[in-house]
Amino acid sequence: MPLVTDAHPLAVPLWHDDEPGARTPRPPLHGAVEADVAVVGAGFTGLWTAHSLLAADPSLRVVVVEAETVGFGASGRNGGWCSALWPQSSAAVAARHGEAAARDLAAALRETVDAVLDTARAEGIDARAAKGGTVVVARTPVQLARAREHAAEAQRWGEQVELLSAAGTRERVCMSGALGGTWTPDCAALHPGRLVRGLAEAVERRGAVIHEHSPATALEPGVVRTSGGEVRARWVVRATEGFTARLPGQRRRLAPVYSLMVATEPLPEAVWEQIGLQQRETFSDYRHLIIYGQRTADGRLAFGGRGAPYHFGSRISPRYDRDDRTHDALQRTLVELFPAVRGARFTHRWGGPLGIARDWAPSVGLDRATGTAWAGGYVGDGVAAANLAGRTLADLLLGRDTALTRLPWVGHVSRSWEPEPLRWAEVNAGLRTMTMADGEELRTGRSSLLARAFGTLSGHS
Template sequence: MRSVPRSAEFRNGGISFWFRELGCPERRAALLDTVDYDVCIVGGGYTGLWTAYYLQRADPGLRIALLESEFCGFGASGRNGGWLSAEFAGSRERYAQLHSKGAAIALQRALMNSVDEVIDTAGDEGIDADIVKGGMRLVATNPAQRSRLHAEVGYRQEWGFWPEDLHLLEHTDASRLHVDGTIAAAHSPHAARVQPAKLAVGLANVVEGLGVHLFEGSAVTEIRPGDGNARPAAVTEHGVVRADHVIRATEGYPVHPRGQGQEWQPARSSMIVTEPLTDDMWRHIGWEGREVLGDAAHAFVYAQRTADGRIAIGGSDAPFRTGPARDDNGATEPQTIAELWRGLARLFPIAAEVPIVHAWSGAVGVARDRCPSVDLDRDTGLGWAGGYAGSGVTAANLAGRTLRDLVLGHGTELTRLPWVGHQARAWRREPWRRIGPQLVNGLYRTADRRESRRVTRTSRFAGLAARMAGREPHEPGPGGNAPGSPDRPGAIGEASGAAGPE
């Protein structure tokens, strides 16, 4: 194997390149007392910040506190791939089985609308997050991938993507972004590039300016449900917030209310970013439209062209890791860095010698049935949202608006979406959780190697991986984002968060 070219300024971890570029914000004061509010939000990522934003905008008289263990945007919100896309968070079939196909399509259309909601709100609030709505490009580089991509387009058009929302590209259209070996490509307009840390920090500043009290360096150790005699509460080492509603928005960094199991399993995803490419390289690659880019491999990658002319590329860890979100400040294993660099070299050989300047990782939350949920229990006063499995940049905005309506007691189109009130079984402690994902990811990578050399249709190794994962047809792969099996065209490109597209 060739060694990965590394910059003299290479860093591994340190949260993310996005914060290296922006600079880590000065931490706000911690909670140091027992206080009362109307609403307490636990978690200073996109979900918590959007919930606070929409609640305060809807009712400026609300007293809202937000508790964050580090600083706002420290977790997946400041580490993801910067995919603001309409990728579906969850299993369409499962939502349809529990509700209706129309309900699943309504959730898909709501995600499409949420892309523009984020863009418009950032513009209205003066948040400069390097947002460019260039759409999403999905590419296939061998016959097996081409078959899956064609099937994926047809599949999605049965589930809420009309032809103008996702379509195969003619060769002349595909030439604007030159990905080596492309034999088929598809495009959706419902996606934008974003600098994740700038969005998180900008949103936190806006929320604070609206009057929300942000307490940072305030790790919540316990969430107490209300019981009729006492209000629900969020407990930290040095203080307690009592409120009518306590909203849990920690996703891949979970805090469990007393007596509840772990409904979201943390899973890690990673990224690398290059030094800036030369003008000659960019003339060869194109990418003037700044589309977010994904491929149809089983061990998929997702990428963006940054505002300063770098390529940022990410994917699930190799081996794919699950387990407690013990944060190591974003450090990434050498094997994972090498896998991501090989993905970069495969798609853009001209950039293979450009040194890697930063690598990092982060945790996303995965539900056992791979379907995210949003809910508010009026008996206990507790609300929550999460389980986006890497599709969180857009889903978090939709969840924040939905939690606003639930807290305010408004029955709306958002509160009728099928992820509201959805409950998956809690994860159990079992050896398969540690060993299984590594085996499944290894099989997917083996399938990719076979397809790139001699197999002209989806490798049987991918089918074996799907069966080992216990997936039904059309379910996402590892982490909710990987392309699918012979049963399923894909979930191709469904990677928008932790270090994944979030």
């Protein structure tokens, strides 16, 4: 039976489509303004930074400039996982910074999940959140061995990862071929569009000014220049994540790699009885090519994954938000995982770029000599990490020495990506390697040597 897709499924993210009514656009920047802090980017990183600063010191003048609209980038396009995930393993962090630092970072990420939810409630933001944790399913013997290794390794770092039997997995999610899996409580499914829009309103209530349709053309010490004016400030914060490559001199800082998603229509309760996810657990499996999904508050399956190509020269374009080959594959995968979905309509297809540093290490920092601060490189795990970044940047900008400013990602500077065509070849080779690694494991029944080699080369294993 063929998949059922609307003749013209919406290309806008599901999280943008349900915005009630016509939103009044925020005015672009015109002329020159003065501020204490100028923030470039009105996504989670920029808005959490503004929120944390103004919560600490309401007298600060904070101006946020955004090239498009609030939440236009990854903050409004992601899978809605507010998780303690980190793109590098704790072992990799420990190898560079020590075991104590790795444990501190892991603990801070776990605490951040609740910090996001608590702040949303305090600000009256209905993010449609449910903290059901994450279930990751093992569907082959090799994946099951990986699940066991994951659960055992997590104990070393104080992470709560429960190893599940096949029956225990089915109690949370009825995924085809499940042999077992893991579950962690440290994740909430939420509606990222509602969260980022509500956060922008909260920031404005606290006194910040947000200018939309004001693309930054240059970031210089003490000034942000835009197409319509400039902001002069003591501190300038770069919070542009996957769109960083568009800034002058930043093309090789973060590689913009596309992650794509699909969403079904709201599913009837009879279908949900076959799928599970009664606590709105987010879900994935132990394949190498990343997939991720959630049960939305209105009863849809929102599902995404990697696999779309990196575009030469770090190009970013709205036309890359749709890739029929990848979107078709995502739909087939979702039906394979949950046969009960066969026959349901897919109503949305969308995507967008996320930021990846050369060593897969997110970072946050402040150069006091130039007054320039930055955060990003979350590799798709930024819904919670951006909150941690915003609170950390606030402490750095206010000159505070805190537990946050001593975390190991503070002050880290990744080396630049190689120039083209090497960058294009490396990033796309990595994407192909993950697909090949999954195929290798199916053929051989053994853990993929390709995946192990890629993890070593990329530095995120």
